[in-house]
Structure formats: C-alpha cells, structure tokens
Amino acid sequence: MALHSDDSERLRLKIQPQPPKFPFKSHAFEITMYLVDGADQLRTGIKLPLQVDLVIGDKPSDRRLLRVDPSTKPVIETNGMCKLKVAIEETSMAHGNKKMYLSITPGDNRYDIASVVSTEMTVIRHRLVIQEELPDLWYKDEGGRDKCMLLPVHLVDQSNNPVGTRPVPLRVTLLYDNEHAVLKQDILKMSPDSQRVIDQHGKAVLKLRIEDVSKNHQGQAFRLKVEADTAQSPINFDVAYDLSTPISVRSKRNKRRGPSTTSASLSLKTSHLLPGEPHGSSPTNLDLISPSEEQRKRQRQDLEIPTSSAKMNPSMESVLSWTGSVVQGLQHLEWQPIGFETKPDGSMDRDRPIYRCPACWRYKDTLTFDTQQHDAKCLIANLLLTYATETVHHYDALLKLTDKIQERSKGFPSSTPTQSNSSNNSMYPTNTNKPSNNPMTVAANTGPPTLQRGITDMVNSLDVPPNLFRGNSTNLADFSELLEDSNGTNFLAPTSNEVSLAIEVQVYCVLAKMSVLSNNAYAGFPAFDMGLHLLGFYQESNDTPTTQIVFCPINDIHGITNYEVQRFQMMVRQELKEESKAVFRLDRFSNDLNKLKENVMFFHWETNKERQVPQWVM
Structure with a gap:
C-alpha cells in the first residue's frame, strides 16, 4: 500500500502526552501514540505494528532494559491510536547519568511513515518533594536579619511513601520563575541550624532567606530548586529534584499614614490587607494579598438585602448611612477621567475620554471601556467585591440579630414579617439597582447599600479573579454559631446557584x-x-x-x-x-x-x- 510521499501529506507518529521526566525504575507508566497527517489530524483506518526501543544517550540499549506490559500491544489500531504500558529496568545513574528516550518506529516497511522520539527521561529510584507552598510575597527585612522561610522536604518512593533509610544530603539553588539560575547565588542564605540531610523519617527542614528583592531582578519572582548534593555524595544521582512555588521578595511594608483604614475596609479582615509598595505614583499605599493567600473565604451574590424590622436600631442606622457614602464614593473613584485622546492634528478629541483607576493605575478608553480589567491586587476593586460578597451578609445577619434581641427584650414579636417568611424563596433578592434621591437614607431604611454592578461583572473586572473559600473561616463559623436561634436555624445562606456558576467558570x-x-x-x-x-x-x-x-x-x-x-x-x-x-x-x-x-x-x-x-x- 503506497501513501503520499509529499512531506506535507506524509503520515507520522506522535506521542501525546510525553512520558514523565523522572520515571521510577521498574515502575510502569503509560504512553499513547497516534498516527497523524501533515496537518496534525488523526488518521484512521490503518493497522500498523510498532517497534518500541529504549535509547540511552545516542545509542540503542539492550532490549531487556525496556519492559512492555503484555496486556498492551505495540500496534496502532484502526482508530489511529496505541496505548502502551512500559517500564525501564535500570536507572540512568547505572548508565553514566545519560538521558534516556523512547524511539517509536513503524514495524511495517510498506508504509512511508515517519518515526518519533520521546522527550528525555532520567530514570530514578527516589525523588524529593517540597510539600508546602511558599508565600507569594515575602518581606525579607521584617522580623530581623535572622528571619527565614521554612522549607520541609521529603524523600519518597514510587508510591509516595517516605523513605527513611537513605540519608541524602541536600543542596539548594536559587532560580527565577522561568527556571533559569540566578547568577549571584550568594543572595540565598541557609541558616546554620537547617537540617540538611534526610532523616530516619524521610524528611529534612531547610531554613532559608533571600537577601535581595525581586525589584533588582527585573521584578522576577524566585523559585528554589532542592536536589541531592551529588558533589558530597555521588551515589545519589538517582534522586530527582523538586521546585518550590514562585515567591516575590520585597524589603518591608510601607508604613501607613493618616487615619486608620480599618473602617474604610468595612468587614475586610486585617489579614486581607498588606501595606505594600505603591503602584507607580498611585495615591494608595495599600496592597491586597494575592488571591491564593485569601484562603477563598468569600461568598458571592448579587443582592439587595432588606431589613427584618420596621424600626431600625439608631446605631445600625448610622453605620449603614456611613457605609452608603463609602460604597458610593468607591464606585465613583473606580474609574476617573484624566484627559482625552488626541486627533491627527494634535488637538484633544473630547469624544474619546481616557480613564484611570487611582488604585492600580490601569487605563481604559472608549474602545476598552467595557473590557478593561483592574489589577488583581487593586484596592478599590477588591474592597467593592469583598463588600458585595461578604460584608452584606454580615450586615444582614447583624440586622436580624439586633431585631431578635429587640423582640426578646420587648416580650412581643416584631410587627413586620421577616424575610424568611416572605413568599420569595430566595433569601437575597436580585439587586434591582433602582435609583434613589438619597442614597444614605435609602441605605438606612432598606439595609446595606446596593452596588451599581452585578457580582459576576465585578469578578470579571479583575484580571485574576479571586478564589473563594468561605467554609473554613473560623471567624465566620463562630459568627454563624452566634446567630443560630433555638431551633438551630442559621441566618447565613448557602451558596446560591448564581454564585456556584460564577465559581465554576473558573x-x-x-x-x-x-x-x-x-x-x-x-x-x-x-x-x-x-x-x-x-x-x-x-x-x-x-x-x-x-x-x-x-x-x-x-x-x-x-x-x-x-x-x-x-x-x-x-x-x-x-x-x-x-x-x-x-x-x-x-x-x-x-x-x-x-x-x-x-x-x-x-x-x-x-x-x-x-x-x-x-x-x-x-
């Protein structure tokens, strides 16, 4: 059977995905081969036997070193695919630490089909695992010069079981996020009391600090590469290394100036806010912790929450009035006009204004008005989103708690039915965004102030939407228990369908x-x-x-x-x-x-x- 000889039409073999970079000795792993054409489209209808060989360095190895599981056959079936389970019986260290490859060639010379070689592999006995993530942001000068990052490292086998019978000495290399080595390795310091050798429990704990800030390295984040110190112990070339998560290093937080921002942040927990470096010449000196450190405590909902009492507590009314002015002010601050684009003759085009967020200094114009996003750490965008997804629920719970206390103190029920008795099954009606002549009065009379945008729109306004994690918040759990009535009814609602969808799209x-x-x-x-x-x-x-x-x-x-x-x-x-x-x-x-x-x-x-x-x- 003859096939096209033209290179653009010639069929070829393809491995997808590639074999693991560090397969374990004698431990089977799967590979899948496909028969594709020049356009990388699957070609079916051809049954093709395959020859699978192990290449060590640039030479074929002894065929006994590669074991193919008898339950899988090296044949491309008529569906254009072949799945194999293979195992390599010796480590790379036993062959001078040479890289290994799988070579797949057609076993039938009647077909003009190009062979394929896999990516390189290093066959190992054990591997190192860094089981804890480093913080996304680390301040090197806070806590003194002795402040270090703890890095627990484990030695495990092919089943992820700890290996405590092998005292492997460790060394650490500082890399950039792109895995290129940092030229000046002396900025990485290891504490003298670090445990540098894997102990009888299969674990070591390193204490490290980075003495330079990311700003001096073109703003790049760092990574730590932990590997066996083969210079000290050459018998450990069969141990695979591991990389830490990226970490950005700064000197220290900027001190806050002026009045406290606690009240302005509403119910944002203090752990959500870090005084950080300003964005350019931005008027704010506040940075929000990256989404991965928020532990996903936020609950999302488009809502306008009515109170459950006709007469509101004066203190609560005052708080809601103040909240209304703050929320409205933040929405007005979010995008401010700063000028206009220019016409070809150099004059201002007043039909094409330019806007800028004063917190993250992102710009937008008439073309990007509906699509521009805030920086993931934008103070204003995160405050508004936190208010919409978390604070309003706490306000509603407090309103109902206040109402409940008033009822008990008076000895008779409230004259106005609660929201739970409403014919509407939803605890939180959809935000209608109806205009009001007096936002502060409306806020005080109907509950927490409403927002001009829906939550989904607010989530999408951030270029890296925050992750959600509400259920494990100890403070919220305690707060929830406080609000339970004698029947065990809790005022905090579960995640709505709309919020679930907003989370699921991520x-x-x-x-x-x-x-x-x-x-x-x-x-x-x-x-x-x-x-x-x-x-x-x-x-x-x-x-x-x-x-x-x-x-x-x-x-x-x-x-x-x-x-x-x-x-x-x-x-x-x-x-x-x-x-x-x-x-x-x-x-x-x-x-x-x-x-x-x-x-x-x-x-x-x-x-x-x-x-x-x-x-x-x-």
Whole structure:
C-alpha cells in the first residue's frame, strides 16, 4: 500500500502526552501514540505494528532494559491510536547519568511513515518533594536579619511513601520563575541550624532567606530548586529534584499614614490587607494579598438585602448611612477621567475620554471601556467585591440579630414579617439597582447599600479573579454559631446557584479520582482553577432520569479542613508532574467545560467497574 510521499501529506507518529521526566525504575507508566497527517489530524483506518526501543544517550540499549506490559500491544489500531504500558529496568545513574528516550518506529516497511522520539527521561529510584507552598510575597527585612522561610522536604518512593533509610544530603539553588539560575547565588542564605540531610523519617527542614528583592531582578519572582548534593555524595544521582512555588521578595511594608483604614475596609479582615509598595505614583499605599493567600473565604451574590424590622436600631442606622457614602464614593473613584485622546492634528478629541483607576493605575478608553480589567491586587476593586460578597451578609445577619434581641427584650414579636417568611424563596433578592434621591437614607431604611454592578461583572473586572473559600473561616463559623436561634436555624445562606456558576467558570482542571475526607465522607472529584487552587468538587447526581455531574463549591463541603485543601492541591500537582491520565484540563477539550465533565465521568466509570453512587458530603 503506497501513501503520499509529499512531506506535507506524509503520515507520522506522535506521542501525546510525553512520558514523565523522572520515571521510577521498574515502575510502569503509560504512553499513547497516534498516527497523524501533515496537518496534525488523526488518521484512521490503518493497522500498523510498532517497534518500541529504549535509547540511552545516542545509542540503542539492550532490549531487556525496556519492559512492555503484555496486556498492551505495540500496534496502532484502526482508530489511529496505541496505548502502551512500559517500564525501564535500570536507572540512568547505572548508565553514566545519560538521558534516556523512547524511539517509536513503524514495524511495517510498506508504509512511508515517519518515526518519533520521546522527550528525555532520567530514570530514578527516589525523588524529593517540597510539600508546602511558599508565600507569594515575602518581606525579607521584617522580623530581623535572622528571619527565614521554612522549607520541609521529603524523600519518597514510587508510591509516595517516605523513605527513611537513605540519608541524602541536600543542596539548594536559587532560580527565577522561568527556571533559569540566578547568577549571584550568594543572595540565598541557609541558616546554620537547617537540617540538611534526610532523616530516619524521610524528611529534612531547610531554613532559608533571600537577601535581595525581586525589584533588582527585573521584578522576577524566585523559585528554589532542592536536589541531592551529588558533589558530597555521588551515589545519589538517582534522586530527582523538586521546585518550590514562585515567591516575590520585597524589603518591608510601607508604613501607613493618616487615619486608620480599618473602617474604610468595612468587614475586610486585617489579614486581607498588606501595606505594600505603591503602584507607580498611585495615591494608595495599600496592597491586597494575592488571591491564593485569601484562603477563598468569600461568598458571592448579587443582592439587595432588606431589613427584618420596621424600626431600625439608631446605631445600625448610622453605620449603614456611613457605609452608603463609602460604597458610593468607591464606585465613583473606580474609574476617573484624566484627559482625552488626541486627533491627527494634535488637538484633544473630547469624544474619546481616557480613564484611570487611582488604585492600580490601569487605563481604559472608549474602545476598552467595557473590557478593561483592574489589577488583581487593586484596592478599590477588591474592597467593592469583598463588600458585595461578604460584608452584606454580615450586615444582614447583624440586622436580624439586633431585631431578635429587640423582640426578646420587648416580650412581643416584631410587627413586620421577616424575610424568611416572605413568599420569595430566595433569601437575597436580585439587586434591582433602582435609583434613589438619597442614597444614605435609602441605605438606612432598606439595609446595606446596593452596588451599581452585578457580582459576576465585578469578578470579571479583575484580571485574576479571586478564589473563594468561605467554609473554613473560623471567624465566620463562630459568627454563624452566634446567630443560630433555638431551633438551630442559621441566618447565613448557602451558596446560591448564581454564585456556584460564577465559581465554576473558573475551573481549569479536574482530578477524576474519588476524594474522601478525613471523616470518611465522599467529597467528589476535586476541581481547580488555573493556579491549581481548589474551587470545589464535582459530584455524581442521580436525581434526574439521566446521571449528571454537578459542581459543589468548597464553601458547601462540610467538614473539609485547611489541611485537606492543601493535600488535594499537592495531589493534583503531583498528578500533573507524572502526567496522570486522571487529570483532565479544560484546554484539551476546546475550553468546553461540559465536555470536560463528561470525560471525567467516562474515565471514572471505566476505571471503577463496580459503580456505587456514594453519599456525598454537602
């Protein structure tokens, strides 16, 4: 059978995804080969035997070093695909630390098909794992010159079990976020009391500090590479290194000047605000912690909350009036006109104004008026979003608590029915944004002031939308318990459908492995955003005639702890490192979330033949 000889039409073999960079000795891993044409389109209808060889350096190896699982056959089927399980029986260290490759060639000379070589591999026995994320932002001069970052490092085997029988000495290299080594390594200091050797528990703890700020390195973040010190102990070349998460280094926080900003931040917790370096010559000296450090405490909702009492407590009325003026002022400050574009003759074009946010110094014009986004750490945008997603709920709860106390003190019920008795099933009606002649009076009479924009619009106004994590907030949990009545009714509502959808649109990848919490309750398939922060879980539902997979935000997963959140985030990172088949990424399904969810369920059903729908934790 003859095929086209033209290079643009010639068929070729393709490996996707590539094998792991650090496969374990004698531990099988999967590879998938495809038959594609010149346009990278899958070619079907051809059954093609394959020859699979291991290449060490630039020479073919002994065929006995590569083991192909007998349950998989090296043949491209008529569907254009071939899945193999292979294992390499010796480490790279046993072959002079040379890189290894897989060479896949057609086993039938009748076809003019190009062969393929995989990316390089280093076969190992053990690997190092940094199990804790570094802070996104670290102030090197706060806490004295002895202040260090703690970096726990574990030595694990192919099953992720700790290895305590191998005292591996460690060394650390400072890299940039792009993994290029920093030229001046002397800015990385290790404390003398660091534990530099893996102990009998398979762990070491390094104490490190970086003596220079990111600003002096073109604003680049740093990363730490932890590896076996092979200069001290050459027998450890079969141990793989690990990289820390990126960290930006600053000197110290700027001191706040003028009146306290606590009241202006409304119910923003102090841990949400960091005095940081100003954005250019921006009038603000406040920086918000990056979304990954907020622990996703925010609850989202487009709302306008009415009070449950006809006569409001004077103190609450005063607070609401002040809040109304602050919220309205922030909305007016958000985008300020600073000038106009120019015409070809150099004169001002007054039909094309230019706006700027005074907090993050982002600009927008008539062309980008509806699409421009704030910086992820913009003070104004984050304050407004926090108000809309968190503070209004606390206000409503306080109003109802005040009303409840007044009722008990008077000995008779309020003359006005509460919201819970309303015919509207929703606790929080949709914001109608009706105009008012006196915003402060309206705020005092009807509850927390409303916003000019919906929450979804506000979330999208940030170029990196904040992550949500409400359920693990100790302060909110205590506050919730305080507001429970004698019947156990809680005033804080669960996440609404609209908010769930707003969270779900941030999903980037899903781990198709059933996750169980420490209380033995099933949580579902963990879903993560592009930064691999846990957003929630997908759960299988049989409430309808057809099985569906539904999203449950992390806020509504009862019993989940911060430790478990970190565990799931570490798990997905490790699965991605190993290029696990259980990780489903949105970009591999043309950014179609429904297709991603369908494939997650198909994978789960295929790998779990005995299908029993668990009792989900909610």
